[in-house]
Amino acid sequence: MVAPPARTCGAFLARWVPSLANPAGAAPALSPSPLKSRILPNLKYSSFPPSMSTNDKSNILRKYKIVFLGDQGVGKTSLITRFMYDTFDEQYAATIGIDFLSKTMYLEDNKTIRLQLWDTAGQERFRSLIPSYIRDSNVAIICYDITNKKSFDNLDKWISEVKLERGEDVIIVIVGNKSDLNNKRQVSAEELETLGKSIENCSIYLETSTKANHNIKLLFKKIAKSLPEFNSDSGAQNKPETIDITIETTTGGENSYSCC
């Protein structure tokens, strides 16, 4: 997937170490281990230094940009917080501007990916910033609140925004959050399914509960499966930014665990 040159940060992506051919592996299990990896910058060099060993080259970490979209208060930040730290804060605090968090995920068969999570503010005041962040994203997670019909109705607007910026070169994920509040439900699971099937490049749609920690890991596992590196169909298109990561075999097993 390559974004149109005029609207992408393609040059920015290209200057990261180019991605290496990667055979599609079996379905990876996610193993969050935030302390393990470090990031290689967008080096100015177009290729590896001659001295770089094969081992170095084989540990290229792919970086994927995931942008979280949706109306105010649907639970975008709490979704990220649950995924990152496995915590849930009852206290609501509106996001200011665009927040950034990143997480390295260790997958089975020694594959590692780096997820850059861009958390957008739902407030109208910050709406003008969001298109610039959708522009170079690999995945757009569009959230709504199952207890708020309006937030579901506004999904069309968000999907249009994503398609306007990225066309078909993006994975759209629709997430119905707050599934623990079933008694206040205003949007049925069938409505989500109908919408999900109607969107062309939306292969993932599911309901989650960040409070009850329901379907969060499954969500990111599904996203990881659908990412270009692990999807043989995607070929060389939409190469993600790449980051070198070398995992020492001596300590490799200690901090990784399967989350799914």
Add this chain to the structure above:
Amino acid sequence: MEFIEFDSFQDDEIAQPQPALSISIPSNIETLSKRIPNLNGFKNLLNFEDKSSEPQTQTIASEKSVESDQSSEKYAQISLKIIDHDADSKEVPISAEYNLTTRLSKVLNNNINDKLVKEIFNLELNETELIDSSVMGSLSRKKLRSKIEVNLIKNQSVFLKEFSPMVKQFRSMDNKLTQLNKLSDTNNERLHDIFQDLEQFNKEFKALNEQKTLVSLKKNLLVNFKKKFILNEYEEFSISSNEVNEEFFKALVKLDAINEASSILLSIDNSNLGMNIMKKISNLIDRSNHTLSTFVKRSLIYPVWVNSDTKLKNFHNSVKFLKTRSPHSFDQVLQDFATDRSKSLIEDFNRQTEILGAHDPVRYIGDLLAYVHSMVINEIELMNSIFKVNEREMKHESFITQDDIKMFTECITILLDKIFDRLSRSIKSRFEQLISLELKIKVVYSIFNLFDLYKLMFEKNFTNSNSLTRTIRELISFTQLRLFDLTHNNLKSIKTSNSAQLDLNSDLQPPEWIIDFYSDVLPIVEQSNTTFDSVFGLDEERQAMFLSSIVNEPIDILNQHIKMKEFGSLEKIILRLNSIDLILSKILPINVFNDMVIELNDLIESLKEQAISQQLDSLLKMCKMYDFHNIINMILPFDDSFFDVSIYEPISENNTFNAQSINLINDSLSEYLPTAVIDIQNNLLKLNNPLISNDIGENLSLSFVKFYLKFNLIIEQYLDKKLIWSDTEAATLLGVEDAYGEIKKHLNMDL
């Protein structure tokens, strides 16, 4: 009598064997038998050692002494045992020793009375003869004497005979002892020789030992010297091999220790040694610093190693050692790295400015800012991944201390500041260029909003002193200035614009430029006022200045344009009223304009007064009352609160104040007043605001009627005539009868 004293012991005291008794036999030989009645027992005691070898002695002893013998033997054996086992055991059979001593005391210390002595010496004395003083007595005494002597000699002989075996034994013993003495002497001599040899040996041993101590001291000194001042071959190799690993750092630690301690070598006698060592160490330090510097520099060019704990640890150690040993090189490496990174980022940024479409400046700047945000995030992650010391690294044996961790954190801050400093300048110049080229206030305001939002985000990631945060703040100020400039320039161009002047035409409507100007400015003022604490986040003074400029400047321009037009005075007033009323309606909903609203209301009131005055003059003229209105006002202006006809008596002196003039006025009134309302309405028809129009019409009519009333009273007083209509009728004709009725109630006149 002499007594031999023996120690007596208590039951619980430990008794030791006593030394052999020294009995002065020769000197006391005559009295020995007296002294020692149990001599046989004593002899047995003395000869107990030879009892087995010489059984004949036992035959001499009586039955009593046999019993005593057995006891003595028993005691002697106990004593021998004590002697034999003295070395083995300090414990002594206390009861046996005690018994021996007691028995000896009994034997030797018994009292012997004279009777017993007589019995011992078998003396049959004839005391009578003995005491006879004759020759017989003398003979008897001599005889006794010789008898006693014989007896004594006999006894002595017997006694001495008993000692004969002992003498023999002593003699035999004497030979043995002599031999023993000889052997002893020989042994002594040999011992002496051995002692002398030993002494010599000891001397030599001591000397050698001292020598050995000196040698080992010297050896230790040399070993320590070697340890402290000389690297071994492996360590030298580790430093010289250009390979940066654990061994290299261990060697560096030693090298630094040698370097630190080597100055003391200059103080020794042979300073050449110190000089040589210092020279060698200095070379090694230079070489190792070069290795470190090259390693750090090379590592920073391609930081593909950051996920290898070992490589990361080596890098951190290298940074630590380089900073400690060669701060200048360290600063240079960091500076080079920061320069490379910022250069790379600037190239990326500049390339991005070319790639992104600039047809929509707000989106273009928004995309660039988002790109900068990504760069910032990536750069922070990169610096953390390179310089942050992780927990795993600290768990193992490490050269890194808590101070070093602090140093690494400072490194990150310094590097980010340096990297972003240059990038900030590029960003700033590019954005300033873009903003300077933008002419639309609305667009510049949107850019201002973008900067303000990014300021919030950058402040979350950086300190206020960071160059990027600073740059964003500077860009906000620049945008504020640009908004000022654009507003001012816009008005300036309107001021000199012919088309703006042409906008003013006979329809007396506000010019288009006013509508356009406020359509541009006011929405952003309103929006910024709701978003920020003040307009564009300006301080109070600058905000007041800005608000004043966007209200007063257009009015000034309008006044200048009106002046240049050939409009009638009422038209000019109406045009101004229409324009100001429009401005007022625009600014009225925005609360920051409250002060300006008051000012504009005052201005409108002033213009209304002018319009009323102008229309009143016109009405008075049409009714031929204008001159009298002036004369009366010259005498004393009318006041609603007080009126007295007598005050206006001077009017009767005026030539024009006569019945003929009043007749003319009445003719005019009857002709014009019924249609005056239509005229007034026609004149004010172009006033956009009906309230203002109504206000002007009503107020001028009331003013007219109030004058009409007073003028009528004056005419009545001084000409004895009346106007054609009463004041109420006039008010009715002008359509203000109700309002006038209300006013008339409060007029304080002496009617």
